[in-house]
Amino acid sequence: MTNHCCEAMNRRVNVRCHQHDDLFACPDALIKFSAKFQEYGLIIHDGGTSSITIDFCPWCGRRLPESQRDRWFDELDRRGIDPSEDEVPTEFQGDRWLAALSQD
Secondary structure, X not given: OXXXXXXXXXXXXXXXXXXXXXXXXXXXXXXXXXXXXXXXXXXXXXXXXXXXEEOEOOOOOOEOOOOOHHHHHHHHHHXXXXXXXXXXOHHHOOOHHHHHHHHO
């Protein structure tokens, strides 16, 4: 589990609703965290799954980690994997791929 910048962010990212199975359907869910991209976003409650990427924590003001989205796609491309057509390996569905790269 990722340790976020402050306790308020930890609570918001890890909110679990007993009424809604889908994070985007819950009005109490405000923040989406993508472990594989290391991105934070404000959830847009419009019936879809949109969010607006943020660079700073709304509660403590700290700069959030730089997005790894481009690096994720570059690493898959380097391995000859097209995520729109090929099955994405399990280690790339979370943040394990980042840890593996830092060990190389």
